[in-house]
Structures are given as structure tokens and as C-alpha cells.
Amino acid sequence: MQPHTRTYNHMNRNVGIIGAGLGGLSAAIHLARRGKNVTVYESNSTPGGKASEVRMDGFRFDTGPSLITMPFVIEQLYDVAGTPANERIQLIPVDPICRYFYPDGTVLDACASEEEFRTQVRTLAPSDAEAVTRFLDYSQRIYELTSDIFLFHSLSDLKSLLRWKNLPTLLRLPQIDAFHTVHERVQSYFRDPRLVQLFDRYATYNGSNPFTAPATLNIIPYVEYRLGASYVHGGIYALVRSLESAARSLGVSFRYDTPVEGIVVEGGRVRGVRTADGTCAHDAVVSNADAVHTMTTLLGGAGSDAVKRARRYGKLEPSCSGLVFLWGVRGRNDSLAHHNIVFSDNYAEEFDAIFTRRVAPSDPTVYVSITSRADPEHAPEGHENWFVLVNMPALTDANRDTDIGSVRTAVLRRLHAAGFDIAGDIVCEETITPSDLERRYNANKGSIYGISSNSRNAAFLRPRNRIGSPEGLYLCGGSAHPGGGVPLVLLSGKLAAEAVA
Ligand SMILES: Cc1cc2nc3c(=O)[nH]c(=O)nc-3n(C[C@H](O)[C@H](O)[C@H](O)COP(=O)(O)OP(=O)(O)OC[C@H]3O[C@@H](n4cnc5c(N)ncnc54)[C@H](O)[C@@H]3O)c2cc1C
Structure with missing residues (x-):
């Protein structure tokens, strides 16, 4: 035969x-x-x-990603293309990875060095400092168990999943923590609600809800803190x-x-x-x-x-969507880092709005990224280029006509509460809505991350x-x-x- x-x-x-x-x-x-x-x-x-990229009135903005993780994936792609990555682009490690502003006035730097990060946490919540390392060890274990099967190979069929090589991992699948939620597991490591809020936030890195997503997503902090977070010189x-x-x-x-x-x-x-x-x-x-x-x-x-x-x-449930404001801002806000998160007062309520009620959050957590920190030519002298992102629900028939103006007001209110009173200093502006993501890129229901x-x-x-x-x-x-x-x-x-x- x-x-x-x-x-x-x-x-x-x-x-x-x-x-x-x-x-x-x-x-x-x-x-x-x-x-x-x-x-x-x-x-x-x-x-x-x-x-993508937007240029207006002397400012330059990235429109989407602002933080790059797993830089080795980029380096491997350039190797395939035949030129080492460092001859084509410059990946710059980001430090602090992110600066967090809490409603109670606390500011916390998530430093690239784990030791420094622990020191920062110690000043805020002494009993949680050592938990940072224990949590990242746990996160690393999930990465080591899952990355080969779920990231680096095609899940093309059951047969490929059941390869002999994968058997030891499959037998240890309970350790990937799929039976708890992100929030439940984060809460079991940290006592201070501010740290719970910080580590819960990583579920949004792929557009998910920490209160329902499986704790397997706690893989992300390991990827960010131990594999490195970068920015690309000149902009993403x-x-x-x-x-x-x-x-x-x-x-x-x-x-x-x-x-x-x-x-x-x-x-x-x-x-x-x-x-x-x-x-x-x-x-x-x-x-x-x-x-x-x-x-x-x-x-x-x-x-x-x-x-x-x-x-x-x-x-399949789409990931959340996002609303982006690109603001050319007059003046310099020295207390902001390159990447910043300004937390809302009621985080659980915000996720309930986005993922359950599917409406714009009334008090959103605000992400601000300023590339002119690393590349001063991205804004005219004496100005900054603010990329401002809030999570939004995926589009439904009922929320398509969300009043973007009222979300903008809520964002400015939240920034003002954190000490950034910039409403009168916005000299130019462009907005990217969930409907824009759907229309420009055929993103299903305006989702940022697919599913x-x-x-x-x-x-x-x-x-x-x-x-x-x-x-x-x-x-x-x-x-x-x-x-x-x-x-x-x-x-x-x-x-x-x-x-x-
Ligand atoms: C606001 C925002 C912030 C983000 N922040 C981060 C971050 O900090 N870090 C991170 O890692 N990721 C981030 N992401 C996610 C990241 O940007 C996306 O996961 C990634 O860029 C998507 O790439 P993609 O290959 O899926 O293609 P897409 O970017 O979805 O591109 C698909 C392309 O296909 C084209 N297309 C669609 N239909 C057709 C058609 N019929 N004919 C021809 N062309 C078509 C579209 O025009 C588009 O150019 C962010 C995304 C957004 C929107």
C-alpha cells in the first residue's frame, strides 16, 4: 500500500x-x-x-501598545529576518516599569529591580514585601508549566497537545491554577488592598476581568518583572x-x-x-x-x-475595548513617569461596569504613557505627549452611542484628584473610540486583544x-x-x- x-x-x-x-x-x-x-x-x-502612529502639531504618539514584554520574541523574529534586532531597533528597558497613583494619595513605583520594588512595597505595606517574591515565584511556575504548550506551539489538534513530551506538564495541569480566579489568588498572597489592586490589573493586559479570569493569567507579572519590560527608542x-x-x-x-x-x-x-x-x-x-x-x-x-x-x-467573549485620548499637553508634570496608572476609587465596580453591565465606567482607572520622557522630540519644547487609555466594554447594540464627552470628563476628574490638573493645558487632541477600532481594523466589537x-x-x-x-x-x-x-x-x-x- x-x-x-x-x-x-x-x-x-x-x-x-x-x-x-x-x-x-x-x-x-x-x-x-x-x-x-x-x-x-x-x-x-x-x-x-x-x-499605529499619529503626528499632530509637533507631537508624535503611538496609538496602541506602549509597553513591550518578552523582548526575546522580537529578537528571535529579527534573527529570522537575517539582521540582529539591535541593528534595526533599540529596545530600552523601562524603569520604573509603571508608577501607580492610588486614591488615598499613595504613589508606588513598580521598579524593574525586584529588590527595589520590594523596598518600595515595604514602605507601603511592610508585611507584603516578601510576598512580592513569593508571588513572582508562583507566577514563574505557571509560565514554566504553560509557555511551551500554550504560547510557543500551535494548539492545532488534540494530538499535538497529547505529545509524549507534554505529558509531564499535562499531569501537573492543576498547578496552573485554573480553578481560582486571578483576584482570589492575588488576595491569598497580599493583604494590602493596594497591592491586590496592582496585581489584579495584569488581567487587563489581555483584556480580561480579574474577578472571573482563571488565576493562570497570573503568569503576566512574571513576564513583566522577570523577563523585562521595554520601550522601543523612537516609539513603538x-x-x-x-x-x-x-x-x-x-x-x-x-x-x-x-x-x-x-x-x-x-x-x-x-x-x-x-x-x-x-x-x-x-x-x-x-x-x-x-x-x-x-x-x-x-x-x-x-x-x-x-x-x-x-x-x-x-x-466567544471578546476582550474589553479601550478609549484612547492623545493629548498634547503644555508644561511638564515631573511627578509622572513614562508609564503611569491612576487607580479609580472602586475597582470592583469598574470591572462590573466593563464586563457585566457593559457600560462605560463612571470612575475609570486611567493609564498615561508619555514617550517624550524617553524621546524628547516627541513633543515641542515645554510640552508632553500624553497617551491616555481607559478600559471600555466591548461594543454592544446598547453602548454604541456612549457619550465619550462624559468619559473624558471623568478621566480629567480622576487625573485632577491625583494632582494633575491639565484640562486647561491640552493644546491638541485626538480620540480613538471602540467604534474606531472596529471600523479602522475590523476588530470584533472594538476588542483590543481579540478574545x-x-x-x-x-x-x-x-x-x-x-x-x-x-x-x-x-x-x-x-x-x-x-x-x-x-x-x-x-x-x-x-x-x-x-x-x-
Ligand atoms: C489602545 C491599545 C493599547 C494596547 N497596549 C498594549 C501594550 O501596551 N502592550 C501590548 O503588548 N499590547 C498592547 N495592545 C495590543 C496590541 O496592540 C495588539 O494585540 C496587536 O497590535 C494586534 O496585532 P494583530 O496582529 O492582531 O493585528 P491588528 O493590529 O488587529 O491588525 C490587523 C490588520 O488587519 C487589517 N485588516 C483587517 N481586515 C482587513 C481586510 N478585510 N482587508 C485588508 N486588511 C484588513 C487591519 O486594517 C489591520 O491593519 C494594545 C492595543 C490597543 C488598541
Whole structure:
């Protein structure tokens, strides 16, 4: 009998990628490096997707990510592209990683050095200082147990999960703490509510709710404190620009202002993409667009499996959305660091608004990032560029017409309470709403990170990198495995490319 061989992979020479977000750029580099002929279609006129850039009145702003974790993922991608990362970009460690402002007037620096961080915590809550190390050890254990299976490999099928190599990990799965919530576990380590609030916040790093998300997400503090948090010199957009140029030098072609209108499927197999200019033939298509947009709008009714899958993806809970204010601010607020969090009075109420009632929080926690701290040319002399982010619910029919003006007022009130009375010093402004994220990037319900991790089985339900039916369709980006955030979407591009090749 002839051995059964899967020959179709050899045909995947000519690959179309939908979307030049960070996941799409990573997939393009990995595929081009494997000798594929790659074309990237992007609806907007520039690359980056949510990680874009705005320039106005002498100010420069990043529009999305501001803090980069797992820098080694970026370094590995540049190695694949053929030039070491430090010859293309400069990753600058951030210290303090973040400055926290509490409603009672306390200010706490989360220093990059664990020793210094403990010292800071000791002045605030002496009995919690040693808990920082114990908590990060616990967080590290979760990373060591899960990263290989859940981050660095494709969860393409049950068989790959059940590889012999994974068996010891699978037997230790109870240790990944999926049966507590983030909040319950954080509370078991820290007594001071301010530290509980600080460590709970990490669940929002992938758009989830610490009061419902499994404690497995407590992996994130380890990633930030022990693997390092960085900024890219020149702005996060410098990373996008440089990855796009690395892809071009490997022969990737980019077609901007070219929305893909549909994925062409014949005989159960992807044949190409349809744009306003006509149909372009491809042996395989990697979609960096949101999985729900891909399965519903782009695949339409192409096969009953696709319809079923579209319905299933549509039911997954999207991550929270966000509202961004880009403010050019007159003067200098020296008590602010590069990254700052100004906490709200009632954190539980804020999460209840965002994830349960699905309304804008009336007293939001406010994140402020000022890149002109590291790159003074990002603001005119005597000014600062404030990127201000508040978490918002994913879009519903009922909250689409949220009054953004009243959220802006609440943000200014919260900043004022923390000592930053800047309302009269805002000299220029641009706002990015959840509806903008949906419209500009086809982000499902305006979600920032794709799919939330609010349930224990979210990692298993998240769309895979290889769809299987139709054959030849692959997914990468925040809504696909392994999830949202810069390092994970870069990994998803790699995993999708490996699946194609
Ligand atoms: C406000 C904000 C703050 C954030 N902060 C951080 C942070 O500090 N750290 C961090 O790690 N992450 C952060 N993130 C998350 C991070 O930005 C995202 O996870 C990541 O950038 C998403 O990349 P992606 O590959 O999923 O693609 P996206 O950025 O979603 O890009 C998808 C691309 O596909 C294009 N596209 C969609 N449909 C089509 C179509 N039909 N035809 C052609 N093109 C199409 C879109 O235009 C877009 O360019 C933040 C995000 C936001 C919005």
C-alpha cells in the first residue's frame, strides 16, 4: 500500500496575507524566509494595525501598545529576518516599569529591580514585601508549566497537545491554577488592598476581568518583572516600520489601501482573495484580520463548516475595548513617569461596569504613557505627549452611542484628584473610540486583544492558527492562538507560517 502523504503543503508557494498588523508582519517574515512568494493586503494606507502612529502639531504618539514584554520574541523574529534586532531597533528597558497613583494619595513605583520594588512595597505595606517574591515565584511556575504548550506551539489538534513530551506538564495541569480566579489568588498572597489592586490589573493586559479570569493569567507579572519590560527608542511604531522594511527586503510585497472583500474558496480549498481590483490567486491565505471578521465577512457562506465555525467564534467573549485620548499637553508634570496608572476609587465596580453591565465606567482607572520622557522630540519644547487609555466594554447594540464627552470628563476628574490638573493645558487632541477600532481594523466589537480569557477553557476555544476547512486558510493575530498583545501576536504569525510551510 502506498504510504499516505500530505502533498498539499508543497503547493503553498504563493501566500496571501490579509492585514499588515504585527501578526501579519511576523507571518510575512517567517514565510518569506522559507522561500514563499508573499503578498500582504492591507485596508489602511500604513502598516501596524492597532499599533499605529499619529503626528499632530509637533507631537508624535503611538496609538496602541506602549509597553513591550518578552523582548526575546522580537529578537528571535529579527534573527529570522537575517539582521540582529539591535541593528534595526533599540529596545530600552523601562524603569520604573509603571508608577501607580492610588486614591488615598499613595504613589508606588513598580521598579524593574525586584529588590527595589520590594523596598518600595515595604514602605507601603511592610508585611507584603516578601510576598512580592513569593508571588513572582508562583507566577514563574505557571509560565514554566504553560509557555511551551500554550504560547510557543500551535494548539492545532488534540494530538499535538497529547505529545509524549507534554505529558509531564499535562499531569501537573492543576498547578496552573485554573480553578481560582486571578483576584482570589492575588488576595491569598497580599493583604494590602493596594497591592491586590496592582496585581489584579495584569488581567487587563489581555483584556480580561480579574474577578472571573482563571488565576493562570497570573503568569503576566512574571513576564513583566522577570523577563523585562521595554520601550522601543523612537516609539513603538519604530518596530512596525522596521519589521515592514525587513519583510520588504526579503521580497514581500505590500498592497496598501486594498481591503480584502472575500476569500475565494473552490472545492473546499482556498484559491485566493478578492479585492476591488479583482481576484488574486494564492495557494494559501493567512488572515491577520480578526477571526470573526475572517469567518463571517471574508469567508461568507463558503461551506457549512465555515458557517458553523463563524457562529462558534461569534459566541466567544471578546476582550474589553479601550478609549484612547492623545493629548498634547503644555508644561511638564515631573511627578509622572513614562508609564503611569491612576487607580479609580472602586475597582470592583469598574470591572462590573466593563464586563457585566457593559457600560462605560463612571470612575475609570486611567493609564498615561508619555514617550517624550524617553524621546524628547516627541513633543515641542515645554510640552508632553500624553497617551491616555481607559478600559471600555466591548461594543454592544446598547453602548454604541456612549457619550465619550462624559468619559473624558471623568478621566480629567480622576487625573485632577491625583494632582494633575491639565484640562486647561491640552493644546491638541485626538480620540480613538471602540467604534474606531472596529471600523479602522475590523476588530470584533472594538476588542483590543481579540478574545478574552475570562473563562477557564478560553485557551482551548481560541481559534487555531490552521483552520483545516477550507484547506489553505490560516489565522494569526490577537484573536487567534496564542492570543493578544505584541509578543503573542508575533508568535501567532510564526505559528501560522509554520503551519503553512
Ligand atoms: C489602545 C491599545 C493599547 C494596547 N497596549 C498594549 C501594550 O501596551 N502592550 C501590548 O503588548 N499590547 C498592547 N495592545 C495590543 C496590541 O496592540 C495588539 O494585540 C496587536 O497590535 C494586534 O496585532 P494583530 O496582529 O492582531 O493585528 P491588528 O493590529 O488587529 O491588525 C490587523 C490588520 O488587519 C487589517 N485588516 C483587517 N481586515 C482587513 C481586510 N478585510 N482587508 C485588508 N486588511 C484588513 C487591519 O486594517 C489591520 O491593519 C494594545 C492595543 C490597543 C488598541
